[in-house]
Amino acid sequence: MIRVLRPRQRPSWQIVAPALLLLCAFAVPGGLIMAGQGEPAFNRIDTTWQAYSFTLHAPFWDAVNVVLNWAGYTGALVSHLVLAAALLIWQRPRAAAFSALAGLSALGLTQLAKALVGRDRPQGAKVLSDTGSYPSGHVSATTAFLVVMALLIGQQWAKVVAVLGILAMMVSRTYLSAHWLSDVLGGACLAAGVVLLLWWPFCDICIQENEIAGRTTIWRARALQRQQEAGQQE
Template identity: 70%
Template sequence: MIRVLTPHRQPDRQLVASGLLLLGAFAVPGIMILVGQGDPAFNRVDTWWQAYSFTLHTTFWDGVNGVLNWVGYVGMLSCHAVLALVLLIWNRPRTAAFVTVSGVVALALTQLAKAVVGRARPEGAKVLTDTGSYPSGHVSATTALLLVLAFLVGRWWMSSLAALGVIAMMISRTYLSAHWLSDVLGGACLAAAVVILMWWRFRDACIQENMNAGTTTIWAARASRRRRAGEQAQ
């Protein structure tokens, strides 16, 4: 079998430390926004970046970012669900659980943070937006899926594509005036922290499962075991 997935075993300390640092990087700005009533110390950087983004607007980039607006949320959540289903078919139920739990937890915490922080979005958004600007749901969903793929594929090119994809989505959300710069950074940090900590818990099971996986689907494997059990009983 040609293995598409080649996950690696990173040190526990490295994963836990990275996950906690990213959680802190997400939580601190959120607390500052709450304490500062929407006008934290980094607001000047947010407004400068927003003003700069307006200078980049063209018809072409409006179209590109309109596509990214759909891809970054509905598209990413759909791909997350499809990935979990494909892993089940590939006889990797624990890896599918890692994918599912990572996506659900990242989505739930993002929506919870939006409601708690209650930050107002920038004015003049080019797309429809819901309430709550911090953190960015599009960036969170994109980061969650691409980082999951980076861990599972385990190759440098996937990690590079994941980084480029997250950066592109961060730029897109600020270009569309749907989020402040700190919102997209917060979304990336939150989702990355969730995926890294989930990988820490699921890593060994996923690696072992990938090593043991055959070419048959999980349903074919179960049917084969039932047939063998029936033959033995006879």
């Protein structure tokens, strides 16, 4: 945990500016869909991608996407809780609060947006789903968790894993005909924007907390090692 968690300091504008751009990228399509009374505002792109997704169907990919269907929503929420609990155990309560708040905020705003936009889902969905297609809840939950992890870990490999995980969930939701392409893009933009905005006030305190907790854990580990060495000598 000491070596894994290394949140990085960034200028405020490098956090806030991308967050606002992502939220705009979510809000503009949502507004256009609402203006069209719930009909797909990007019909040609959405339907073309949906038609292409049908060509990918195969028993193996069906099985993979059943797993992703669970992991993308229930799994992501459970992962948020496990992460928050682990951070508390490892003496990082503010990082735990950031993780929990990010997950709950992304979930709440996604459900609110679904109700406000009122977009119909594609026909022929392979999984049970709630009402409201824009934005995708699975993509939103997955994005929130992976972006939180990438921010707390602070390493390039974590960013790569986050991007690949988000893309996999986006493809999965369209493969299952649970969402239009614009739905999954909107879910990713909303969650990433919300997490980054929350990271802005939490960044400095999480960095300080991580350093203090790391030094404490190192001290205890060294003390335990000295005790063990003394016991062996006796």
